[in-house]
Amino acid sequence: MSSTLLDPPVAPSHQEIRQKNRTPYLPWLMLSATMILLGVLTGYPVVRLVVMSFQEYERAQLMGLPAEWVGFDNYATILTDVDGFWTVLLRSFVLMVVLVVITMVIGMLVALLMMRVGKALRLLVSVGLLLAWAMPSLAATTVWGWIFDTQYGVVNNLLTAITGDRWFGYSWLLNPLSFFTILTCIVVWGAVPFVAFTLYAGLTQVPEEVMEAAQLDGASAFQRFRLIQVPYVRSIITVLVVLSMIWDLKLFTQVFVLQDIGGDRELTNTIGVYIYQMGMAQGHYGLASAIGVVFVAVMLAIAYPYVRRTLREDEQ
Amino acid sequence: MIKIRKRLADTGYGVIAVIVFALSAFPVYWMVSTSFLPNNRIRGENLAFFPTPDVFTLDNYRSAMFGQVRAPFPPAVANSVGVTFLTLVITLVVGFVAALALTRFQFKGRRTFIVLILVVQMIPGEAMIISMFRIIDGWQLLNTIIGLTIVYAAGVLPFTVWTLRGFVNGVPKELEEAAMIDGCSRVGAFWRVTFPLLAPGLVATGVFAFIQAWNEFVMALVIMQRPDSMTLPLWLRTFVQATQATNWGAVMAASVLIAIPAVIFFLIVQGRMTGGLVSGAVKG
Numbered sequence: 001m002s003s004t005l006l007d008p009p010v011a012p013s014h015q016e017i018r019q020k021n022r023t024p025y026l027p028w029l030m031l032s033a034t035m036i037l038l039g040v041l042t043g044y045p046v047v048r049l050v051v052m053s054f055q056e057y058e059r060a061q062l063m064g065l066p067a068e069w070v071g072f073d074n075y076a077t078i079l080t081d082v083d084g085f086w087t088v089l090l091r092s093f094v095l096m097v098v099l100v101v102i103t104m105v106i107g108m109l110v111a112l113l114m115m116r117v118g119k120a121l122r123l124l125v126s127v128g129l130l131l132a133w134a135m136p137s138l139a140a141t142t143v144w145g146w147i148f149d150t151q152y153g154v155v156n157n158l159l160t161a162i163t164g165d166r167w168f169g170y171s172w173l174l175n176p177l178s179f180f181t182i183l184t185c186i187v188v189w190g191a192v193p194f195v196a197f198t199l200y201a202g203l204t205q206v207p208e209e210v211m212e213a214a215q216l217d218g219a220s221a222f223q224r225f226r227l228i229q230v231p232y233v234r235s236i237i238t239v240l241v242v243l244s245m246i247w248d249l250k251l252f253t254q255v256f257v258l259q260d261i262g263g264d265r266e267l268t269n270t271i272g273v274y275i276y277q278m279g280m281a282q283g284h285y286g287l288a289s290a291i292g293v294v295f296v297a298v299m300l301a302i303a304y305p306y307v308r309r310t311l312r313e314d315e316q
Numbered sequence: 317m318i319k320i321r322k323r324l325a326d327t328g329y330g331v332i333a334v335i336v337f338a339l340s341a342f343p344v345y346w347m348v349s350t351s352f353l354p355n356n357r358i359r360g361e362n363l364a365f366f367p368t369p370d371v372f373t374l375d376n377y378r379s380a381m382f383g384q385v386r387a388p389f390p391p392a393v394a395n396s397v398g399v400t401f402l403t404l405v406i407t408l409v410v411g412f413v414a415a416l417a418l419t420r421f422q423f424k425g426r427r428t429f430i431v432l433i434l435v436v437q438m439i440p441g442e443a444m445i446i447s448m449f450r451i452i453d454g455w456q457l458l459n460t461i462i463g464l465t466i467v468y469a470a471g472v473l474p475f476t477v478w479t480l481r482g483f484v485n486g487v488p489k490e491l492e493e494a495a496m497i498d499g500c501s502r503v504g505a506f507w508r509v510t511f512p513l514l515a516p517g518l519v520a521t522g523v524f525a526f527i528q529a530w531n532e533f534v535m536a537l538v539i540m541q542r543p544d545s546m547t548l549p550l551w552l553r554t555f556v557q558a559t560q561a562t563n564w565g566a567v568m569a570a571s572v573l574i575a576i577p578a579v580i581f582f583l584i585v586q587g588r589m590t591g592g593l594v595s596g597a598v599k600g
Binding site for chain 2: 024026027028030031033034037038040041042044045046048049052110113116117121122124125127128129130131132133134135136137138139140142143144145146147149151152154157189192193246249250252253256257260261271272275276279280285288289291292293295296299300303306307310311314
């Protein structure tokens with residue numbers, strides 16, 4: 001490894017370089033810190049989660065009482081809990097689908113808009129999108145909470161001014177449906193920029209000649225979109241959909257803080273928040289772990305096509 | 317006729333573009349605007365839409381930072397800065413070394429390791445809060461910067477390794493080999509040739525680590541429970557959590573304080589976020 005100026009500069013042959021590369025222990029030494037960190041703080045917690053999901057683990061066990069093995073009891077409890085677990089899971093999935101669809105549609109429309117307008121307007125749109133994108137989700141949630149505030153929110157204020165009825169005191173968060181409407185606003189507002197920018201970047205790669213030729217052949221704008229632009233960015237759309245599904249299913253901060261501001265926790269829990277409530281708030285650590293294991297399995301199943309695609313691309 | 321129609325369409329799209337801008341920027345504007353307004357101008361019918369000089373005030377910032385609140389501001393800043401900085405340093409150093417191993421060496425198990433890094437990223441942290449809490453508690457690290465830092469480091473590291481690996485891959489190995497043929501040692505060739513080319517990639521990856529650690533909420537919620545060990549996101553949460561009427565001016569001031577570093581750093585590196593997904597994803 002050492003070659004100083006005193007040594008005659010002997011050029012190592014390609015073979016030598018390659019041989020050095022084969023040193024078997026060096027790369028593993030370089031990977032060791034990563035392996036230790038991930039092993040101890042990701043691998044071990046996963047094992048611990050699975051173990052706890054098979055134990056009776058309540059507040060008493062936290063105090064030092066030995067945890068008893070209960071087999072699949074925790075799983076049986078949550079999987080038969082229609083009002084609790086299944087409702088939350090269904091709610092999370094419906095919310096996820098709604099969020100992904102709205103985000104993708106708006107994101108695509110904004111991307112097309114950016115293709116269509118001139119440079120100055122595109123810059124304007126980009127600035128707006130960047131601001132929304134850069135906002136931390138927690139700060140974003142508090143701002144939207146303020147906009148829809150019961151007493152003094154600007155929405156109630158404007159509605160009062162426009163309709164003439166008194167909207168002050170109207171709570172948007174108490175009713176689960178309007179709670180989820182506002183949640184949708186927050187999430188879509190924060191998620192559209194990434195989708196729009198990515199789709200826009202993809203759309204700019206569509207060769208102009210192809211679009212022009214289609215136009216000369218009499219294809220309408222919608223036909224050009226459906227038959228040329230979409231096929232070109234299909235793989236980008238797939239990745240965006242999978243990533244959005246993952247992010248929207250994991251939703252925690254926005255739901256949790258919106259509940260803080262004034263929602264009914266019982267009626268608005270999504271899966272992540274439910275795990276927190278079940279475990280950290282109510283002390284049913286065993287049950288919460290079982291839900292966590294199910295959650296991990298679901299997420300990995302959703303991520304599977306994305307992981308495979310990324311690896312395939314990586315090999316090229 | 318066609319010309320008129322085109323101009324009409326242009327105007328239409330222009331109007332839509334302005335609306336898109338307004339909708340995306342309004343919440344950010346409203347946050348900043350409210351944070352500079354006195355209480356009597358953000359409530360009721362007397363609403364001000366802009367902090368003109370005659371009503372402009374810094375009171376909200378004063379009460380957010382030094383007022384009688386549930387969690388004090390100075391320790392929250394210290395905790396956030398400490399955890400974020402440590403996470404950034406650890407993930408960059410550890411991740412960079414790992415990325416080098418994965419790109420500059422051929423060895424058995426390399427592929428498996430890459431797959432693992434990718435899969436680990438897909439495990440939702442929200443599912444793991446219970447076991448994470450038990451483990452950190454077991455090590456007596458609840459409410460400590462070390463405890464939260466190691467959790468963040470493990471959470472951010474896979475992303476760091478993956479991204480840095482992409483950057484290192486972007487620097488041709490031949491450059492290094494050429495330097496070695498010219499008499500550089502392997503280490504020398506790396507430091508003099510490859511490393512300078514990687515600097516922008518390291519900065520970008522570091523900024524992502526910063527943003528993630530700075531904004532993180534769930535794990536902090538579980539691990540930092542004492543008021544004086546809270547990070548800034550938890551500190552902000554105590555404002556809206558209050559059972560009495562929320563002081564929205566102070567909340568918005570607090571939100572601005574948290575958002576500023578994240579927004580600034582984000583704007584520095586945003587160009588790199590979309591690039592990766594698009595390159596190679598568009599197929600002819």
